[in-house]
Amino acid sequence: MIHPIDRHRAIERFEAIPHLALGHYPTPLEKLPRFKAALGCSQRLYIKREDLAGAGLGGNKVRKLEYIFSEVLRDGADTVITCGGLRSNHCRVTAMLAAKLGLTCVLVMNEPAHPYAATPASYAINEWVGARIVRVADRRERAPTMERIAGELRAAGQKPAIIPLGASTPVGALGQVSAMQELAGQLGELRFDFDAVFFSTSSGGTQAGLLAGKALFLDPETQLYGVSADDPSLSIQETVGGILREIGERLRLPFDERIQVDDRQVGGGYGVETEAGREALQLLAHSEGILLDPVYTAKAMAGMMAAIRSGALAAEARVLFWHTGGQMALFYT
DSSP states (O other): OOOHHHHHHHHHHHHTSOOOOOSOOSOOEEEOHHHHHHHTOOSEEEEEEGGGSSTTTOTHHHHHHHHHHHHHHHTTOSEEEEEEETTOHHHHHHHHHHHHHTOEEEEEEEOOSSOOSSOBHHHHHHHHTTOEEEEESSGGGHHHHHHHHHHHHHHTTOOEEEOOGGGOSHHHHHHHHHHHHHHHHHHHHHTOOOSEEEEEESSSHHHHHHHHHHHHHSOTTOEEEEEESSSOHHHHHHHHHHHHHHHHHHHTOOOOOOOEEEOTTOTTSTTOOOHHHHHHHHHHHHHHOOOOOTTTHHHHHHHHHHHHHHTOSOTTOEEEEEEOOOGGGGOBO
């Protein structure tokens, strides 16, 4: 249990950390009555619309990059380099925000395991906003390629900054701490707490930030469930734990949060659609007019639906789905 004084001091340290204002906040907190009826469940269902945070359906990436770009500008960088797949939300949002801030952007993007029949819309947008795109064969080539490009740019007199995959660093994760502070304010007006929160997890930054934010701002009994989009639960738990520890060191408050990751919705792997994910996407769209994406949020919603159907959640539980965005993955040019 965190002592109230220690929590208060950690919040003061958090609020003193510089960041940019690049998103549209607060993002809506909405009920899902028709989705609940379609599922035939008794739980009270809600959704946090982080997909509306701005920058081209950027979702959770916008808040992360508000903190990272603040450091990039502080350090005098003129170029940002990051990586992802050809449909990467992170790459697209990074490129769009770099354009907004007047920075050059280089994207190192790996080819998909199963080639697309058409150009992903995200990839086309990266070109429209002026990003330089370097394509590599697979994930293993991304990090060394970013380092090579950074070296070449330094030799040419430029000042590059590398942003790791998914902006999943302790600094980037602070954006999700901010999101939890925002949620706490919304719940203060509604006068209730959530019993469970479900969200997509992969590179670890979102889950680490949400856990730290929960410890600072939410009811300690609220349970957070990350649903993996690709990697095994143990791998993600280790990554999340490392980022969470570094956030704690920065705020001088050790976090002892349970890291819960469900990897039963991964299916064929990253970016490979699943039957359960398709059901989740179609059911939410048909009942509420809200789109998920096939890479991340459809699998996360499938995980939440499975938990409800299995009886793992109390009958009257208040359950929140944290929509991290990414719907652009549905579209091709």
